[in-house]
Amino acid sequence: MKMNMHIVLYVLGAICCSGAYKILVVYPLPIRSLNILGEGYVRHLLKAGHEVTFITAFPKKNENNKNLRQIDISSNAQIFAGDNTFTIKHVMNGEVPVNDVKMLQEFSLACSTMTFEHENVKKLMEDPTQHFDAVVVDLYETEVHAGFAALYNCPMIWSYSMGAHWLVLRLIDEPTNPAYTADYLSSNVLPFSFKQRVEELWAQVNWCWIKWTNTTPKERAAYEKYFKPLIEKRGRVAPDYEELVYNASLIFGNEHYAFGNLPRTPQNFKFIGGYHIETPAKPLPEDLQTLMDNAKHGVIYFSMGSTWSSKDMPKSVIEGLVKMFGKLKQNVIWKFEADLPNVPKNLKIMKWAPQPSILAHPNCLFFISHGGLLSSSEAIHYGVPIIGIPIFFDQFVNINKATAKGYAVKVTLNYDLPKNLEEAIQVMLADPKYRQKAKELSAIYHDRPLSPGDEMVHWVSHVIRTAGAPHLRSPALHVPWYQKMYLDLAAGVILALAVVVVIAKRVFGMRKKEAMKEKKN
Structure with a gap:
């Protein structure tokens, strides 16, 4: 046995x-x-x-x-x-x-x-x-x-x-x-x-x-x-x-x-x-969990990805963004790769942020992003709308497609960023259609037979x-490229037409000569 x-x-x-x-x-x-x-x-x-x-x-x-x-x-x-x-x-x-x-x-x-x-x-x-x-x-x-x-x-x-x-x-x-x-x-x-x-x-x-x-x-x-x-x-x-x-x-x-x-x-x-x-999303650190749970007016998450660093923005732009964020009722989490002094109470600076876990929280209102495809995928996965600030590579077409789909607002990266971003934030806060559209696309995204x-x-x-x-x-x-484009067929047709033209010319030429001979006679 x-x-x-x-x-x-x-x-x-x-x-x-x-x-x-x-x-x-x-x-x-x-x-x-x-x-x-x-x-x-x-x-x-x-x-x-x-x-x-x-x-x-x-x-x-x-x-x-x-x-x-x-x-x-x-x-x-x-x-x-x-x-x-x-x-x-x-x-x-x-x-x-x-x-x-x-x-x-x-x-x-x-x-x-x-x-x-x-x-x-x-x-x-x-x-x-x-x-x-x-x-x-x-x-x-x-x-x-x-x-x-x-x-x-x-x-x-x-x-x-x-x-x-x-x-x-x-x-x-x-x-x-x-x-x-x-x-x-x-x-x-x-x-x-x-x-x-x-x-x-x-x-x-x-x-x-x-x-x-x-x-x-x-x-x-x-x-x-x-x-x-x-x-x-x-x-x-x-x-x-x-x-x-x-x-x-x-x-x-x-x-x-x-x-x-x-x-x-x-x-x-x-x-x-x-x-x-990763599903389900990893638990948030205790301090971040408390912040997001207690955010009465919601949370705005801001990250320019893992390749681009917010700390490398011009000093005047950084100062303008800090001042602008401080005027909001909402809490703001900013992935900023250096220490930033004198930040307002509603602004939390993090050198590295657990992005999927933040986006998964129900109090996350929208995502200010550079528009990389990983970030774009995570936003759709969790049904979070985007304010896009494209920088490089495919980020421009990603944000333009998201804007056309109705769940994103595009902001140009320049020295007027604090002013333009504030306007985009107010648009996003005032109109629920962006969040609604993000949720609709998220439902389509999740509706598949396998993960x-x-x-x-x-x-x-x-x-x-x-x-x-x-x-x-x-x-x-x-299949060779010339066959895909039927160039061989086109060449055959042209050759056939050329042969017909040559034969026609010769036939008509001979008849013309015979007619001229008869006329002389």
């Missing part, structure tokens, strides 16, 4: 372990908000029982989960060393090139190169005993990390921190039409005017030109330097870089249908916006179980 019980337990254990996979999660950029998304993958995959190796610039200390191995690349932060221009003040003064495509592509590739050169990553890559069932990599302006999938001979899954934008859809299907889809660096919102359609078309043409002439050759060189020798050392032929780039099994987009204005997407693009949000984290785990497992999920891939990748 005991022997039978041991056999049963062994079989059950084997069944439980058979669904566990080894997954490599790569987040090379030293940007805290992006790493939060990476941590979301790690948390859900570990919860599902998988083994995770996490390449991260923000490793967690005292992490004791036996299924997690962290590859520390925190030294990648050196890419920002000595550069003090990337601040709110310099953006306001026009000293930072906003959304320079070439700069963004080169920055991303530079971070990738630093990652491949890191001794901890080199040790992992050069170890022939290492293998993974799938690779999940943060996708931002470079696809050189596709080399990991070739190295470990496993499916490639991209994690995109934004939505279904044309420059990522091109990797698994085809770019969307610029007549009705905005570039992520754009501020245009549908419907487009003629001028805006031209701007969107130019954005795609310009990006492709810079990518083709400047970035792709460097990416190919990096792939051949860091991956090709290791792949060949393992006894396999290294695939061509251009072929490898378009071999992804799946792309996860950090967006949801509730945001609206989404283009059509192929079967292997999955919306999992909000997967990084985004569970859905992500399902699709990762599905890709592994089906050897890369080729059945989900779009046939568009296998």
Whole structure:
């Protein structure tokens, strides 16, 4: 009997372990908000029982989960060393090139190169005993990390921190039409005017030109330097870089249908916006819980995100904001990264704030935000309206879309910020439609068959179980561009017409000659 019980337990254990996979999660950029998304993958995959190796610039200390191995690349932060221009003040003064495509592509590739050169990553890559069932990599302006999938001979899954934008859809299907889809660096919102359609078309043409002439050759060189020798050392032929780039099994987009204005997407693009949000929200610290519980007139939460620091605003703007907040009846929580003296009683300064927990509290009236997609997702998740002050990247289009949807008010980042923000606050306080709309969109956001984290785990497992999920891939990748545009048909028609014209000319020419001969006779 005991022997039978041991056999049963062994079989059950084997069944439980058979669904566990080894997954490599790569987040090379030293940007805290992006790493939060990476941590979301790690948390859900570990919860599902998988083994995770996490390449991260923000490793967690005292992490004791036996299924997690962290590859520390925190030294990648050196890419920002000595550069003090990337601040709110310099953006306001026009000293930072906003959304320079070439700069963004080169920055991303530079971070990738630093990652491949890191001794901890080199040790992992050069170890022939290492293998993974799938690779999940943060996708931002470079696809050189596709080399990991070739190295470990496993499916490639991209994690995109934004939505279904044309420059990522091109990797698994085809770019969307610029007549009705905005570039992520754009501020245009549908419907487009003629001028805006031209701007969107130019954005795609310009990006492709810079990518083709400047970035792709460097990416190919990096792939051949860091991956090709290791792949060949393992006894396999290294695939061509251009072929490898378009071999992804799946792309996860950090967006949801509730945001609206989404283009059509192929079967292997999955919306999992909000997967990084822990549910239920963590309890607030005692002092913050007391403040929000006792706020008779509600609480306004103000944060410019994890990358941008409010402390870097011009001194006159900071002083103006403090004075303006002090006139409000509401309590204000401001994530401000330095000590701030002489603040009014209703203003609480926090160097780091538990943002989801604050937004989850029923007394949180609205969120003053820079409009990053993580913050935007959290606002929709908890049904909190937004006053948006966009600074960079996709923040402009995020806030413009939120404004068009009716749950946000936009404020321009300039030296008149205290005055303009006060006006926006009064508009938000006076009109309940913003909060009502935020609640409506939150209901749409939550109305899905699975939580985004569970859905992500399902699709990762599905890709592994089906050897890369080729059945989900779009046939568009296998059709040459000239066939998609029917240029071969057009060429055939033109050729046929040309032949008809030539024959007609000859026939009429011969008849004309015969007629002239008869006339002479």
